[in-house]
Amino acid sequence: MKVLVTGGLGFIGSHTVCELIESGYDVVIADNLYNSKIDVLDRIEKITGVRPHFYNINVQDKEALDKLFAKEEPEGIIHFAAYKAVGESVYKPLEYYENNFDTTFALLWMMRKYPKCKNFVFSSSATIYGVPDHVPLKETDPRKDATSPYGETKVVIERILEDIAKVNKEYNIAILRYFNPIGAHKSGLLGEDPNGIPNNLLPYINKVATGVLPCVNVFGDDYPTPDGTGVRDYIHVLDLARGHVLALKKLETNPGLVTYNLGTGKGTSVLEIIKDYEKATGIKINYVIKPRRAGDVAENYADCSKAKNELGFTCKYNVFDACLDGYNFQKKENQNK
Numbered sequence: 632m633k634v635l636v637t638g639g640l641g642f643i644g645s646h647t648v649c650e651l652i653e654s655g656y657d658v659v660i661a662d663n664l665y666n667s668k669i670d671v672l673d674r675i676e677k678i679t680g681v682r683p684h685f686y687n688i689n690v691q692d693k694e695a696l697d698k699l700f701a702k703e704e705p706e707g708i709i710h711f712a713a714y715k716a717v718g719e720s721v722y723k724p725l726e727y728y729e730n731n732f733d734t735t736f737a738l739l740w741m742m743r744k745y746p747k748c749k750n751f752v753f754s755s756s757a758t759i760y761g762v763p764d765h766v767p768l769k770e771t772d773p774r775k776d777a778t779s780p781y782g783e784t785k786v787v788i789e790r791i792l793e794d795i796a797k798v799n800k801e802y803n804i805a806i807l808r809y810f811n812p813i814g815a816h817k818s819g820l821l822g823e824d825p826n827g828i829p830n831n832l833l834p835y836i837n838k839v840a841t842g843v844l845p846c847v848n849v850f851g852d853d854y855p856t857p858d859g860t861g862v863r864d865y866i867h868v869l870d871l872a873r874g875h876v877l878a879l880k881k882l883e884t885n886p887g888l889v890t891y892n893l894g895t896g897k898g899t900s901v902l903e904i905i906k907d908y909e910k911a912t913g914i915k916i917n918y919v920i921k922p923r924r925a926g927d928v929a930e931n932y933a934d935c936s937k938a939k940n941e942l943g944f945t946c947k948y949n950v951f952d953a954c955l956d957g958y959n960f961q962k963k964e965n966q967n968k
């Protein structure tokens with residue numbers, strides 16, 4: 632199957648592109664390099680031996696997308712291209728709503744115009760569960776009001792896809808709700824290296840471990856969790872990438888719309904992951920306790936039994952693997968700068 636991967640040079644996108652190629656899929660990438668670098672394409676080629684067709688286009692641009700569809704005739708889409716910074720979205724709601732909605736709409740219009748393309752995989756997020764009433768979270772748990780415009784785009788696009796699936800019985804749509812993706816490719820060639828001060832915990836720890844930043848700010852130690860710090864479900868990006876291949880295989884059986892949590896099923900606190908990182912790398916990570924960060928929930932982890940039962944999805948890697956792979960990637964990146 633030929634698959635269009637939007638945002639295919641980004642963190643999760645690039646790992647998924649490699650998994651797809653290694654599983655025999657023909658991949659086309661559309662990415663406007665907003666939050667990614669062109670040399671990721673060389674790195675994908677280095678890892679897989681294949682250089683996917685690449686289109687430097689904004690997925691909102693229907694004309695450019697139309698040309699791509701006419702030429703490539705993809706049968707499936709994995710849609711990663713989106714703005715994704717929770718905090719930033721609060722200050723830039725218009726940009727977030729426009730970008731995340733318009734890219735999705737443009738792709739859905741292409742599916743209308745090119746009926747050969749019936750399969751759509753959407754990058755959703757555990758953020759749609761809002762402040763959870765309980766953990767672990769199941770797919771049947773309610774979507775809650777989002778705490779940020781970013782989260783709201785995920786909630787609303789999920790609903791839009793459900794409405795579209797009701798009237799387009801020939802479509803197969805997978806909504807994948809990611810928990811906290813971390814780690815990097817085993818080669819050290821792909822990973823997450825945000826510009827400036829990272830928002831997310833693991834990229835921040837990577838910068839502390841490699842001497843770029845002095846210490847980790849732990850946001851809150853008074854949550855109702857065993858050690859008082861926030862608990863999350865950290866999933867290795869390679870496992871997450873494999874989840875996309877399994878979801879595509881599921882779509883090939885014509886299931887209609889399906890929704891899966893992709894996590895590990897295990898919660899890890901901020902202090903636990905700092906300790907795990909130290910054990911995995913042998914590097915001391917200094918930290919200071921700071922006040923809670925606005926909008927954070929105490930605890931959030933997945934019940935992954937649906938993905939396990941229906942997709943055969945289980946994680947190959949643990950938090951130690953992810954810490955070590957993330958560190959190795961960051962160390963290599965810093966040397967290249």
Ligand code: UFG
Pocket residue numbers: 715717756757758809810811830831832833835847848849850851860861862863901924927931
């Ligand atoms: N944290 C710190 N210090 C930091 C950064 C984070 O203590 O410098 C803590 C947070 O308070 C939280 C945990 O580490 O307890 C994880 O925070 P991240 O920012 O890494 O991730 P979040 O769980 O806040 O958000 C992630 C994704 C979102 C997605 C959400 C879904 O970044 O896109 O998971 O649950 F919406």
